[in-house]
Amino acid sequence: MAAPTVSVARSTGRAPTALGGVGRVVEHHWRWYRRNWRATAVSSILQPLLFLLAFGVGFGALVGSGPQAAAATGGTPYLVWLAPALLAMSAAQSAAFDSTYPILSGFKWQRIYLAMSAGPITGAQVGLGVLTWTGVKMFGSGAVYVVVIAIFGGVQGPGIVVSLLAALLTGLAVASLITAFAATVENEGNAFSALFRFVVIPMTLFSGTFFPVDRLPEWVQPVVWVSPLWHGTEVARGAALGTWRLLPTLGHLAVLVGLLVVGSVLVARLFTRRLAR
Amino acid sequence: MSDALVQARGLRKSFGAVEAVRGIDVDVAPGEVFGFLGPNGAGKSSTMRMIACVSPRSAGTLSVLGMDPGVDGPRIRARIGVVPQLDNLDAELSVRENLEIYGRYFGLPRRHVKEKAAELLEFAQLTERAGDTVEELSGGMKRRLTIARSLVNDPELLLLDEPTTGLDPQARHLLWDRLYRLKREGVTQIVTTHYMDEAEQLCDRLVVMDGGVIAAEGSPAELIGRYSTREVLELRFDPEHRPTAEALERHAERVEELPDRFLLYTVDGERTHGDVVGAGFVPLSSLVRRSSLEDVFLRLTGRTLVD
Ligand SMILES: Nc1ncnc2c1ncn2[C@@H]1O[C@H](COP(=O)(O)OP(=O)(O)O)[C@@H](O)[C@H]1O
Ligand SMILES: [Mg+2]
Numbered sequence: 001m002a003a004p005t006v007s008v009a010r011s012t013g014r015a016p017t018a019l020g021g022v023g024r025v026v027e028h029h030w031r032w033y034r035r036n037w038r039a040t041a042v043s044s045i046l047q048p049l050l051f052l053l054a055f056g057v058g059f060g061a062l063v064g065s066g067p068q069a070a071a072a073t074g075g076t077p078y079l080v081w082l083a084p085a086l087l088a089m090s091a092a093q094s095a096a097f098d099s100t101y102p103i104l105s106g107f108k109w110q111r112i113y114l115a116m117s118a119g120p121i122t123g124a125q126v127g128l129g130v131l132t133w134t135g136v137k138m139f140g141s142g143a144v145y146v147v148v149i150a151i152f153g154g155v156q157g158p159g160i161v162v163s164l165l166a167a168l169l170t171g172l173a174v175a176s177l178i179t180a181f182a183a184t185v186e187n188e189g190n191a192f193s194a195l196f197r198f199v200v201i202p203m204t205l206f207s208g209t210f211f212p213v214d215r216l217p218e219w220v221q222p223v224v225w226v227s228p229l230w231h232g233t234e235v236a237r238g239a240a241l242g243t244w245r246l247l248p249t250l251g252h253l254a255v256l257v258g259l260l261v262v263g264s265v266l267v268a269r270l271f272t273r274r275l276a277r
Numbered sequence: 278m279s280d281a282l283v284q285a286r287g288l289r290k291s292f293g294a295v296e297a298v299r300g301i302d303v304d305v306a307p308g309e310v311f312g313f314l315g316p317n318g319a320g321k322s323s324t325m326r327m328i329a330c331v332s333p334r335s336a337g338t339l340s341v342l343g344m345d346p347g348v349d350g351p352r353i354r355a356r357i358g359v360v361p362q363l364d365n366l367d368a369e370l371s372v373r374e375n376l377e378i379y380g381r382y383f384g385l386p387r388r389h390v391k392e393k394a395a396e397l398l399e400f401a402q403l404t405e406r407a408g409d410t411v412e413e414l415s416g417g418m419k420r421r422l423t424i425a426r427s428l429v430n431d432p433e434l435l436l437l438d439e440p441t442t443g444l445d446p447q448a449r450h451l452l453w454d455r456l457y458r459l460k461r462e463g464v465t466q467i468v469t470t471h472y473m474d475e476a477e478q479l480c481d482r483l484v485v486m487d488g489g490v491i492a493a494e495g496s497p498a499e500l501i502g503r504y505s506t507r508e509v510l511e512l513r514f515d516p517e518h519r520p521t522a523e524a525l526e527r528h529a530e531r532v533e534e535l536p537d538r539f540l541l542y543t544v545d546g547e548r549t550h551g552d553v554v555g556a557g558f559v560p561l562s563s564l565v566r567r568s569s570l571e572d573v574f575l576r577l578t579g580r581t582l583v584d
Contacts, residue, residue, distance in 0.1 A: 011356035013383035013430030020384065028378050032369060111365035118331060118365075119382035119430075120355035276333055277292070 021121035025129020083154035084240035091171030103182035127271030162239035170232025176263025287337035312483030358432030417448030
């Protein structure tokens with residue numbers, strides 16, 4: 001009796017390269033965005049727009065061009081002075097939102113990270129892909145925001161493009177650290193609300209966005225120095241107004257890049273750990 | 278070297294103090310449908326996740342497609358298909374997008390993925406729903422989509438963890454039909470289930486798993502032949518006139534006492550029924566049936582599969 005011959009063709013699947021794997025995760029999110037961009041675009045534009053209107057235009061009129069205001073802003077109109085900092089702030093804020101609940105959902109509710117890592121890509125590639133996508137989306141919203149600021153008359157020159165890149169770096173540094181944290185969160189609990197209350201909100205308030213940090217009491221200064229948003233704001237504002245000095249700027253950039261590297265390594269490690277058990 | 282697609286020796290998995298899998302040996306040959314039958318908590322999913330190269334083993338050896346999951350995880354995962362116990366579709370994408378985007382993870386070109394998605398939609402009978410988001414699908418449709426998705430890379434080995442749990446009978450039969458087609462095409466499958474009828478329907482060979490160990494191995498017919506009799510007589514009694522198991526034992530090869538009934542293992546159920554009634558025990562109801570894997574499980578573990 002002849003044995004039945006079972007001939008299964010070789011599978012068509014193959015493992016992508018490290019970068020290819022990250023790219024696939026970005027592509028997945030892009031697919032999602034193409035379907036859902038309206039809702040996210042509205043919220044990611046509307047919030048900074050409100051800030052711009054309330055502080056830049058409203059509060060700006062109040063501050064006016066009094067001698068005190070001029071001393072604080074170095075003589076620049078308040079809106080122009082504020083705009084690059086708002087760019088950095090909105091990047092940091094959207095980074096915080098994108099890196100909390102959506103990450104937990106990917107692990108726990110929708111479990112799409114489990115689906116991704118069941119294929120040939122690794123947990124680290126999933127994590128870095130998610131982070132890269134956060135950056136892509138942030139860059140897009142930031143670019144639109146620059147246009148909005150320009151329409152309101154808040155742009156002084158081409159330096160704002162460098163501000164946008166500084167804002168992106170700031171947002172990515174924040175996103176990497178919070179994404180890494182989110183990968184350790186098992187249940188919704190209070191982890192994220194505590195994070196917003198005790199880290200994200202103080203960071204947005206004490207980073208020199210609305211007023212120079214030297215107006216803050218002495219004891220708050222250390223909080224300012226550890227805030228990635230302060231470092232980002234200094235660079236973004238310096239670039240937009242052309243007031244930056246080489247050494248401090250390099251220092252700020254070094255802090256941001258350092259945080260991003262640490263955050264990315266943690267993301268890769270913690271995603272791997274969470275997805276392999 | 279053996280030509281087994283999956284080979285495990287002394288395979289173990291612990292989660293802290295919990296030992297989910299406690300040293301199992303498994304060989305899965307090309308082209309066969311191999312089953313893990315066991316109750317909840319037996320360690321089936323933990324085993325499947327190790328074979329799927331997502332969960333590192335705690336001890337023992339494991340080879341999948343001739344490679345070591347600890348070394349070649351991504352290369353193995355590129356060539357297998359996985360249907361996890363819990364669906365993990367992207368609920369906010371459409372049915373078609375779920376297939377296409379998943380294919381991209383396997384390094385497949387866009388055009389190939391598009392054609393493959395159309396073919397799989399047909400296979401899963403979801404062509405009409407291709408544009409709907411996954412959120413809108415019923416449980417059975419989601420399960421079919423998950424199976425379709427697992428086939429996007431033409432896998433050489435398909436892992437199905439409780440493929441039909443929670444589905445209504447009609448949806449189950451449709452799924453079984455699809456899995457049977459895949460078997461005819463020569464796709465090797467590993468299935469876990471806690472339904473004995475599913476194991477009997479689908480599996481060429483299976484292991485009975487309980488408490489992280491394998492209690493027995495064989496084809497469904499072999500297992501039934503080895504651990505049970507041809508027929509089973511089920512008897513229910515009025516609680517007031519319920520006989521003891523001992524009293525019934527002389528009429529059958531073996532008696533199992535369950536909370537609501539007795540199971541009498543015998544070659545000829547009708548004759549045993551006559552004997553029992555002749556001895557003065559009148560049941561409220563009786564039923565003669567063929568032995569099933571459920572009986573094998575009861576014999577091996579003293580417990581029922583689904584409670
Ligand atoms: N990630 C995990 N962490 C801790 N314990 C786990 C984990 N996964 C499974 N277990 C435990 O391992 C045992 C076997 O579970 P599982 O493999 O899911 O069994 P089955 O799939 O047969 O129902 C159970 O006691 C379960 O609670
Ligand atoms: Mg299970």
